[in-house]
Amino acid sequence: MEIKAVPEQLYDYQDLLFDWYEEEDNDTNLRSIVMLFAIGNANFIAGFDWKDDLETFLWKMRDIKCLQQHNLPIDDASLAADGDISQWCLLLNEQWKPLGFQNVFIDTDSDEYWVAIVPIVTD
Structure with missing residues (x-):
């Protein structure tokens, strides 16, 4: 699965998450991706x-x-x-x-x- 660019509006992930959900066959993978973006937006990781x-x-x-x-x-x-x-x-x-x-x-x-x-x- 390819991770696309982060949306321009911070924390506006609804459409992006829907696309990932459609592509991803494993909810665990989706949760992991969302977690990375969330802690990245909080500047705990880059x-x-x-x-x-x-x-x-x-x-x-x-x-x-x-x-x-x-x-x-x-x-x-x-x-x-x-x-x-x-x-x-x-x-x-x-x-x-x-x-x-x-x-x-x-x-x-x-x-x-x-x-x-x-x-x-x-x-």
């Missing part, structure tokens, strides 16, 4: 298309609440403009490891990346 550029990546990452609450820095100069989402996340993990944080991918079996920032657990 969703990226596989081809997003560095500017889009930085803009969305800086909106994540965990980054803001813990004042996690992003060294823009260390991120190559011709890189990709996974490379940039790896470099951020190196920057944040001494601070006790890392970013993780949420696997959705698609060409999109959903990224969360979480504390590093050492137990």
